[in-house]
Amino acid sequence: xxxxxxxxxxxxxxxxxxxxxxxxxxxxxxxxxxxxxxxxxxxxxxxxxxxxxxxxxxxxxxxxxxxxxxxxxxxxxxxxxxxxxxxxxxxxxxxxxxxxxxxxxxxxxxxxxxxxxxxxxxxxxxxxxxxxxxxxxxxxxxxxx
Numbered sequence: 001x002x003x004x005x006x007x008x009x010x011x012x013x014x015x016x017x018x019x020x021x022x023x024x025x026x027x028x029x030x031x032x033x034x035x036x037x038x039x040x041x042x043x044x045x046x047x048x049x050x051x052x053x054x055x056x057x058x059x060x061x062x063x064x065x066x067x068x069x070x071x072x073x074x075x076x077x078x079x080x081x082x083x084x085x086x087x088x089x090x091x092x093x094x095x096x097x098x099x100x101x102x103x104x105x106x107x108x109x110x111x112x113x114x115x116x117x118x119x120x121x122x123x124x125x126x127x128x129x130x131x132x133x134x135x136x137x138x139x140x141x142x143x144x145x
Contacts, residue, residue, distance in 0.1 A: 004108045004109070016136055018038060018058065019033060019058040019059065020033065033058040036061040037083075037090075043065075043070055048070045081131060085139070112130060
């Protein structure tokens with residue numbers, strides 16, 4: 001089976017990155033990137049949610065979301081995968097070109113390849129969970145049906 005690695009938004013398959021500049025509409029609002037939405041959902045219904053939505057870029061949204069001076073929702077570990085699934089589904093159903101790119105990967109394994117993350121990505125050496133890649137493949141299967 002073929003494997004497709006992705007990480008930086010500007011690289012080949014960079015549209016699979018949560019930092020890619022593809023706005024999503026969720027919760028009645030437009031979010032500049034899927035990263036903005038994901039990070040903001042750590043603080044739903046608070047001013048932090050809106051501050052993160054308005055962050056100038058996905059890197060800043062990620063930094064803000066990781067600040068532990070902000071009150072992280074208590075159920076975050078239980079809901080984070082479903083929130084990621086929700087925003088990835090929105091991104092690939094709201095952008096026809098991205099949907100086509102995802103479907104065009106066929107049955108290839110999709111792997112976020114970086115040493116920076118061992119949960120959402122592969123940890124750089126394949127030891128990571130690659131949860132973002134797994135969610136992308138799950139959404140790809142949904143879109144086929």
